[in-house]
Amino acid sequence: MTPINVLTSKAVPLPLPNIDTDQIIPKQFLKRIERTGYGEFLFYDWRYHLDTPDAVTPNRDFVLNKAEYAGAEILIAEKNFGCGSSREHAAWAINQYGFRAVIAPSFADIFFSNAGKNGIILVRLEEEQVQTLMDRSTGSPEHRITINLEHNTVTDDAGFHARFEIDPFRKYCLLNGLDDIGLTLRHVDALDGFEAKHDAAFWAAPKVTV
């Protein structure tokens, strides 16, 4: 995981609520056993017209296909972003496409966890604040937004300034690019001790041997 602190970038506006992970990455791309290569399939069904079962052409109306937004590292969406399926492929696709942050009024729980594990900053702002940024990025694709993780702020050159809440531990992991498993294994003594007792609780064991 790459450490991240300050991000300044253009932003892609996606003014819809409840964008589910089936839209972020459709099912046909979940059959792969690799962890990379998902960026090209991000928002596939919205991004491409299906001409024949085997041929697609880019949907020129879809925001990701507009040249002026190329290179944007921030995505802006409405409430409940990432709802539905637990597929981490959605976080992989967002990350591998090149987004480092998503700004929205709220995020679905599982997506929220998955994004954190992949170094994506999720910024929760008030609906009106999101709308302001959405309007500015829609009006001017070159509009740049700065997310400062250390100071919990979102700003732009047009005077926008907002603070956002982030779990301190999540922030610490993002700032330092930390691997969760390694962090947990610092508690291996507590885990060994807990497990030795807990294993006796046979009513909570998946396989009670007769």
Added chain:
Amino acid sequence: MSKPQTMFEKVWQQHVVAEPAGEPPLLYIDLQLVHEVTSPQAFEGLRMAGRKLRRPDRHIATVDHNVPTTSAHDRLVIADQVSAAQVNALRKNCAEFGVEFFDVQDASQGIVHMIGPELGATKPGMTIVCGDSHTSTHGAFGALAFGIGTSEVEHVMATQTLPQRKPKTFRINVEGELPFGVTAKDIILDIIGRIGTDGATGYAVEYAGSAIRALSMEGRMTVCNMSIEAGARAGMIAPDETTFAYLKGRRYSPSSEPRTTSSDLSSRSATEGFTFQPQPSSDSSSRPERSGVEGPAFSSEQYESDWDEAVAYWRTLTTDPGAEFDRELHIDAATLAPAVTWGTSPGMHATIDGKVPTLDQAPTEADKKSFAKAYEYMNLQPGTPMESISIDTVFLGSCTNGRIEDLRAAAAVVKGNHVATRIRAMVVPGSQQVKRQAEAEGLDAIFKQAGFEWREPGCSMCLGMNPDILQPGERCASTSNRNFEGRQGRGGRTHLVSPEMAAAAAITGHFTDIRTWKRGSSGATLDAEQVLVEGGSR
């Protein structure tokens, strides 16, 4: 006496390994269920880091998402090479890491959320995770069960724990008797419509009330299954006699054999180190020998069998009287009606006697945009009566409604009738066990005679990762859980309904009010024999 606790809090507390300052609590995971789609990168991660899978005995794996359902042969030799590679990867990974694996034609194969309960691996008071959002299903047993992403799958494989922020608690009370024709599916669709698809985000939900207690385990699993569709990672229902009757005698349930030898007792003495403290129950008569027991140790010796001891423990998991929830909702079961979704989110539903809502009826401005997009995608005009919507396809199955009771209910509607012209109707049992049971009861014959396809078990058209998909523009009455754009196939239009409603739509070719269908003489349930006798005379 200590502060009254919710069921969720009791289960949570029993699993906290550590609470490091400034970090989320570390939660012990009793069981991880594994399937082919969300596990390959997790196994690969272990290999790359040189880590072991800490507790293979706390893992169970099967294949469900992308296996074909057409025939045993098609499953053994999967034509889609990418799917085949994913299934093979799971075979190889389970062998390498020592995980018990139920392969495509194993007698215990099935959708991962079907087989946990069927095996008795899912039990009250456990923590259960799986790389699948419908893991909430297992909460029907009073387990704390939730879906996770692949990085977390790897985390559990490596440590058998997860760092987890404690969710808030939300009790949804459904009181009263369900009207005729109204099912568990209609309860949960109603809840999602009321609170919204993000209404329970950040909460662990407990479903309570007389209408919930009256549900079978199958119905309870349907309700808990779709908790995630309201944003809740976990939904739970208190274990009771219905739960215990379901679990007794299953492969991985505690044994009911009397403890006869001294070694049996001594092997259990370790239990006394367990930190469980029994709480007085409001209904002490149900567990007289434990009533009022106070003390640090859970003494094993007073129980004649492992089963008895387990049940005594499970009974203590229920929410204490007076326990406080962060949020509560009350629903009168008598007001519910059969639901049909009209849009592209499970919260977009109407009752069968209702209409596609107008833009004015959208609760918020954001919803207006979603409504407009949904009308277009679903090719529906606002104000269209739900009963007038014709369908092309019927899908009966999934981890939401692919259980034996669902198939029985649908068969009772179908029996003696035939699917309408041009309708493609398929039944995909959720598991091999359900399929065998249904065949033993002759349900397969009822479906086949009515023109349904009878398939092999798997997730199938719920998400269309296997060849079972909708073609662009096709409209489907589906017993599954998500009606997102393209969920069942690009351009496909999904309407979520109960098994009874799906069956009725298959026969008439359009959504049909099950309440006006043939009523059995009992008046309370559809009677298969009655439908047979009167079939065709509707």
